[in-house]
Amino acid sequence: MNNISVKTLKERLANNEALHLLDVREPDERNEFNIGGHFIPLGQVMSFQVDDIEHLKNEEVICYCRSGKRSMQAAMMLETMGFTNVVNVEGGMLAWQSEA
Template sequence: MQNITAEALKARLDAGEELILVDVREPHERAEFNIGGIHVPLGQIQMMQIDELEGLEDKEVIVYCRSGNRSGQAAMSLETQGFSNVVNLAGGMLKWREIYG
């Protein structure tokens, strides 16, 4: 599993890159604040209920959560399910909001 910093991710988003973002938080957390992407809570990933990500196994998939812990778990789970390029947002939304408000 690779990590990406909030700064590096923001730079890529600002440059207009088409990124596959996956938010693994619970719905109420996502409703409070998110940076977009596909919403697949961690439990669904761990139970292999990830139809939303079908066909993305060879693409770069960037996962994020509140602090980076759940997305780290999600990244490891996705790797065991055959995803070859999973990236975890280090520090999650806490770090993002600390830097960008």
């Protein structure tokens, strides 16, 4: 698993890169603030319910949550499922919102 800073992620999005984002937060968190991406809460990832992203096993998948802790767990779990290029957003959406 690799990490990506919020600054780098924002730069890549600003450059219109086609990214595969994975939001592993809970529905109420996503409703409060959302940057897009596939939505699979951590509990579903941990119970192997990732059919919606199976086709991305060999693509870069960038995981994010509120602070970066749950997304790190999700990234590690995805790697055990055979995903080959999983990235964790350092600091999560808290960092995203504080990064100007």
